Amino acid sequence: MSNDLTRLTAAELAGLVSKGEASAVEVTQAHLDRITAVDDRVHAFLHVDTAGALAAARAVDERRAAGEKLGPLAGVPVAVKDVLTTKGVPTTVGSKILEGWRPPYDSTIVQRLRDAGTVMLGKTNMDEFAMGSSTEYSAYGTTHNPWDLSRIPGGSGGGSAAALAAYEAPLAIGSDTGGSIRQPGAVTGTVGAKPTYGGTSRYGLVAFSSSLDTPGPCARTVLDAALLHEAIGGHDPRDSTSIPAPVPDVVAAAKLGATGDLTGVKLGVVREFAGEGAEPGVTAAFRDAVDTLTKLGAEIVEVSCPHFKYALPAYYLIAPSECSSNLARFDGVRFGLRVGDDGNRSLEEVMSLTREAGFGPEVKRRIMIGTYALSSGYYDAYYGQAQKVRTLITRDFTAAFEQVDALISPTTPFVAFPIGARTSDPYQMYLADLFTIPTNLYGGPGISVPCGLSEGLPVGLQIMAPTMADDRMYRVAAALESAVGTFTPPAL
Numbered sequence: 001m002s003n004d005l006t007r008l009t010a011a012e013l014a015g016l017v018s019k020g021e022a023s024a025v026e027v028t029q030a031h032l033d034r035i036t037a038v039d040d041r042v043h044a045f046l047h048v049d050t051a052g053a054l055a056a057a058r059a060v061d062e063r064r065a066a067g068e069k070l071g072p073l074a075g076v077p078v079a080v081k082d083v084l085t086t087k088g089v090p091t092t093v094g095s096k097i098l099e100g101w102r103p104p105y106d107s108t109i110v111q112r113l114r115d116a117g118t119v120m121l122g123k124t125n126m127d128e129f130a131m132g133s134s135t136e137y138s139a140y141g142t143t144h145n146p147w148d149l150s151r152i153p154g155g156s157g158g159g160s161a162a163a164l165a166a167y168e169a170p171l172a173i174g175s176d177t178g179g180s181i182r183q184p185g186a187v188t189g190t191v192g193a194k195p196t197y198g199g200t201s202r203y204g205l206v207a208f209s210s211s212l213d214t215p216g217p218c219a220r221t222v223l224d225a226a227l228l229h230e231a232i233g234g235h236d237p238r239d240s241t242s243i244p245a246p247v248p249d250v251v252a253a254a255k256l257g258a259t260g261d262l263t264g265v266k267l268g269v270v271r272e273f274a275g276e277g278a279e280p281g282v283t284a285a286f287r288d289a290v291d292t293l294t295k296l297g298a299e300i301v302e303v304s305c306p307h308f309k310y311a312l313p314a315y316y317l318i319a320p321s322e323c324s325s326n327l328a329r330f331d332g333v334r335f336g337l338r339v340g341d342d343g344n345r346s347l348e349e350v351m352s353l354t355r356e357a358g359f360g361p362e363v364k365r366r367i368m369i370g371t372y373a374l375s376s377g378y379y380d381a382y383y384g385q386a387q388k389v390r391t392l393i394t395r396d397f398t399a400a401f402e403q404v405d406a407l408i409s410p411t412t413p414f415v416a417f418p419i420g421a422r423t424s425d426p427y428q429m430y431l432a433d434l435f436t437i438p439t440n441l442y443g444g445p446g447i448s449v450p451c452g453l454s455e456g457l458p459v460g461l462q463i464m465a466p467t468m469a470d471d472r473m474y475r476v477a478a479a480l481e482s483a484v485g486t487f488t489p490p491a492l
């Protein structure tokens with residue numbers, strides 16, 4: 001029984017718990033056992049909170065025993081990317097600079113997970129400060145892709161995606177600044193959704209690039225992702241950029257999509273992303289997905305978004321600029337690591353030694369690029385220009401959404417690559433997010449849903465919708481899933 005529970009969806013597990021056919025403790029223990037069995041090979045987790053998880057599960061069982069009506073995800077385990085603060089539970093952001101830090105408060109997302117009765121299993125591995133596409137930039141070792149342990153699970157949220165694909169958790173939380181939910185979803189054969197910017201709270205999300213950072217749901221099915229999205233989304237007065245509006249009805253949209261009927265839905269294939277730039281196997285799987293969507297009743301047209309090709313360079317000015325400012329707070333005084341504080345050194349020396357020892361090479365690269373781009377002599381040429389490009393990309397989206405309901409493209413240009421293949425050339429790593437970054441610059445929602453295999457490895461379809469129309473992408477994703485099914489990695 002224990003092993004079977006890890007194969008079920010979140011919706012199924014919640015059903016069992018609410019009917020009393022399985023206890024939340026049993027469900028949680030099954031996942032903890034699975035973590036014990038496989039995580040030495042996968043390394044999805046940086047911290048497993050066994051005691052906290054079992055206590056949360058017992059609380060759900062007690063509420064049920066007392067006759068309380070449980071919510072739609074009560075008793076379901078969830079893995080949380082280590083970018084979100086968890087009260088009293090280590091939060092490292094994959095960096096040595098926060099080693100040993102136990103935050104004094106919960107992020108809003110984590111608070112809402114608790115309110116929903118989900119059971120937090122622990123914190124998942126990630127590229128340091130969410131900068132990367134493979135988890136190879138984590139200061140705590142690489143996560144391995146459950147489809148092929150010699151390959152990357154994507155990044156920065158590779159730990160969350162790998163935990164799902166390895167059946168260590170049925171639900172996970174990620175954060176998407178340039179693709180870090182969708183790209184890991186694509187390369188692990190799981191579902192990852194980036195909500196509309198401001199649709200999910202950034203309170204307690206360790207900041208990388210505040211105008212782009214968006215926490216969101218990861219799952220193995222579209223319905224599970226929608227249920228999680230609904231649980232964590234919605235206005236938060238503690239986040240100044242949170243949108244004061246209800247979460248779009250993503251669960252109803254996923255259920256509607258699951259009927260497999262897309263009649264009346266008009267989808268735009270982004271011309272610039274449909275041919276060049278992707279591996280042949282990815283393009284082939286994408287073309288098959290387009291055929292499937294047509295058979296489901298969708299009308300497909302080609303749409304040109306001429307400025308999307310400038311998204312990657314603009315992102316690699318805007319995100320580092322914001323990061324250079326945000327990461328100034330890691331000074332060896334307020335959080336985590338402090339180096340060289342022997343009573344003889346100045347404050348400045350201690351800060352410098354701490355940052356030198358605490359940040360990895362990619363984070364240092366970003367801080368330097370951002371500091372340069374924001375410097376008075378280069379501000380207009382780099383940061384200012386990038387902001388103008390951002391406006392042009394938003395105009396491309398706005399024009400496209402006058403013609404179509406949603407845009408589609410492959411999620412990533414390539415399938416999971418071998419560990420080590422792209423670490424020597426940062427640009428090769430950055431290319432992983434070629435297709436996901438425009439959505440972040442615009443601020444709209446995007447989802448990656450598995451659409452097929454290339455050389456035995458998963459390929460994701462990306463669906464991009466207008467801001468606050470997150471429900472549309474869930475409908476299309478669920479329809480595709482109803483036709484192609486879910487994807488299971490070879491047994492670990």
Ligand code: GLN
Pocket residue numbers: 130131132133155156175176177178179180181208319430433
């Ligand atoms: N891979 C991109 C980067 O390195 C995106 C990261 C993210 O979405 N957090 O910046």
